[in-house]
Amino acid sequence: MRPFRYERPGHLSEAVGLLTADPGATFLAAGTNLVDLMRLGVSTPDVLVDVRRLTSDRIEDLPDGGLRIGAGATNSNLAADRRIRRRYPVLAQALLSAASGQLRNMATTGGNLLQRTRCPYFQDLTTPCNKRQPGSGCSALHGHNRDLAVFGWSETCCATHPSDMAVAMTALGAVVRTQGPVGERALPLTELYRPPGDAPERDTVLSHGELITAVDLPSLPSAANSRYRKVRDRASYAFALVSVAAALEVVDGMVRDVRLALGGVAYKPWRAIRAEESLRGAPATAERFRSAAAAELADARPLQGNAFKVLLARNVIVSVLLELAEEQR
Amino acid sequence: MYTQTEVTLRVDGKEQRLTIDTRTTLLDAMRELLGVTSPKKGCDHGQCGACTVLLDGRRVISCLALAVAYQEAEIVTAAGLADDEKLHPMQHAFIAHDAFQCGYCTPGQICSAVGMLAEVEAGWPSVVSSDLEADQVVLDDAEIAERMSGNLCRCAAYANIVPALAEVAGR
Numbered sequence: 001m002r003p004f005r006y007e008r009p010g011h012l013s014e015a016v017g018l019l020t021a022d023p024g025a026t027f028l029a030a031g032t033n034l035v036d037l038m039r040l041g042v043s044t045p046d047v048l049v050d051v052r053r054l055t056s057d058r059i060e061d062l063p064d065g066g067l068r069i070g071a072g073a074t075n076s077n078l079a080a081d082r083r084i085r086r087r088y089p090v091l092a093q094a095l096l097s098a099a100s101g102q103l104r105n106m107a108t109t110g111g112n113l114l115q116r117t118r119c120p121y122f123q124d125l126t127t128p129c130n131k132r133q134p135g136s137g138c139s140a141l142h143g144h145n146r147d148l149a150v151f152g153w154s155e156t157c158c159a160t161h162p163s164d165m166a167v168a169m170t171a172l173g174a175v176v177r178t179q180g181p182v183g184e185r186a187l188p189l190t191e192l193y194r195p196p197g198d199a200p201e202r203d204t205v206l207s208h209g210e211l212i213t214a215v216d217l218p219s220l221p222s223a224a225n226s227r228y229r230k231v232r233d234r235a236s237y238a239f240a241l242v243s244v245a246a247a248l249e250v251v252d253g254m255v256r257d258v259r260l261a262l263g264g265v266a267y268k269p270w271r272a273i274r275a276e277e278s279l280r281g282a283p284a285t286a287e288r289f290r291s292a293a294a295a296e297l298a299d300a301r302p303l304q305g306n307a308f309k310v311l312l313a314r315n316v317i318v319s320v321l322l323e324l325a326e327e328q329r
Numbered sequence: 330m331y332t333q334t335e336v337t338l339r340v341d342g343k344e345q346r347l348t349i350d351t352r353t354t355l356l357d358a359m360r361e362l363l364g365v366t367s368p369k370k371g372c373d374h375g376q377c378g379a380c381t382v383l384l385d386g387r388r389v390i391s392c393l394a395l396a397v398a399y400q401e402a403e404i405v406t407a408a409g410l411a412d413d414e415k416l417h418p419m420q421h422a423f424i425a426h427d428a429f430q431c432g433y434c435t436p437g438q439i440c441s442a443v444g445m446l447a448e449v450e451a452g453w454p455s456v457v458s459s460d461l462e463a464d465q466v467v468l469d470d471a472e473i474a475e476r477m478s479g480n481l482c483r484c485a486a487y488a489n490i491v492p493a494l495a496e497v498a499g500r
Contacts, residue, residue: 001352003332003350003351003352004332004351004352005331005332005351006334006351006395006397006398008398028395028398030394031393031394031395031398032375032390032393035354035393035394035395036374036375036393038352039373039374048351048395050398052398076387076448076453079453079454080448080451080452080453080454082462085454085461085462086462089461092454092461093456093461096454096455096456097456099479100378100390100478100479100480101388101441101444101445101448101476101477101478101479102378102381102388102389102390102441102444102479103375103390103479105384105387105388105389105444106389106390106393106394235475235478236456236474236475236478237478237479
């Protein structure tokens with residue numbers, strides 16, 4: 001691991017300032033991903049600015065009935081929160097299906113959103129990877145790409161975002177709040193991650209020194225009937241091949257509201273807007289669920305090793321929606 | 330560059346001051362500098378759980394935790410669970426159920442199990458819980474397996490680890 005200076009500032013503005021002053025500095029939360037990447041030589045910061053206890057770790061009620069999750073809230077505290085379990089079960093399930101009990105006790109909300117891809121080539125210094133070393137090439141495009149993207153990839157990068165939590169938050173319409181060199185802003189989670197395009201080394205639209213301070217969940221009645229289904233190579237403690245976060249509200253057999261996002265298929269959690277639109281106001285039937293899934297997946301561009309993901313995503317979308325519809329009968 | 334730093338660590342009830350390289354993990358600080366060898370280095374990537382300790386009562390892995398970042402924490406290792414010569418009930422159960430073979434993963438398993446039972450006591454659900462909102466967890470074998478999936482045992486002593494945990498849970 002490359003030597004680094006450790007800083008633990010007392011204020012957010014100081015933390016932002018430390019990064020602004022040094023292009024080689026980076027924020028440290030729990031470090032469950034960053035420390036590993038530093039040990040592998042993938043990340044080589046010269047200053048670590050510890051923000052683990054700088055941002056709030058509280059989960060607060062918002063006036064509109066939503067919740068504000070402090071960026072420092074751990075994954076386990078968030079999953080155990082009574083309001084999350086009752087009002088946003090899809091988020092509790094997504095969190096609980098990720099990592100291990102030990103890691104969830106450490107990992108923070110902000111850190112989870114900013115974890116890096118687990119593409120094997122990204123983590124292997126002996127192979128070319130545009131995300132790790134811009135311009136070196138993408139080993140995955142014609143290599144081992146079974147775990148990688150079917151949506152939104154480019155010739156430069158076909159990595160997937162590994163978070164489960166972010167998939168549920170995407171379905172729920174979460175908003176990310178940040179503080180940076182030019183002040184505070186709020187942006188929809190669907191706009192946080194940057195398409196690989198010709199600069200896959202940049203995962204997000206955040207500027208250097210811009211820190212996630214909180215995530216807001218809007219009030220969403222349909223989320224009370226929601227769930228997360230994760231398909232993976234073993235029963236526990238593995239990343240998703242495909243995952244589905246869904247919320248469904250059915251009244252008199254018709255879909256009043258539906259929220260749908262896919263994990264393990266793109267550089268970001270994939271909000272299935274097309275499927276959602278085709279289902280609102282439609283009968284909550286298996287046939288309509290199948291055609292909605294097909295509409296969403298029509299644009300999928302699988303790689304040589306992952307065509308199975310398209311079929312898998314379709315089947316999981318349909319089965320989760322059918323289960324949720326059954327709950328409302 | 331200032332990469333050496335003084336830290337104070339509290340491990341198994343003992344507070345110790347030492348100078349470390351900022352790169353030192355909690356696991357390496359305990360094993361190499363403090364001589365606390367109960368937490369084990371397995372994968373050193375956060376994937377096997379052999380380095381599990383209790384940090385302020387919560388189970389965490391120590392191989393991806395930088396020592397410099399956890400100076401206020403109360404750290405307890407499996408060795409620190411015993412009350413002098415009197416074994417912790419979880420240690421006793423592991424012996425009684427022959428819940429290990431080579432023993433390398435055992436200190437991590439024991440810390441993880443103690444932390445896990447505290448989570449169950451607090452009513453935390455798992456992904457296999459049928460009712461996310463239930464106040465009480467029904468700790469069946471599937472729940473134990475899911476909740477302990479962060480601790481690998483290459484001897485595959487799971488068949489005896491699960492009953493050891495169930496006994497301490499009062500099942």
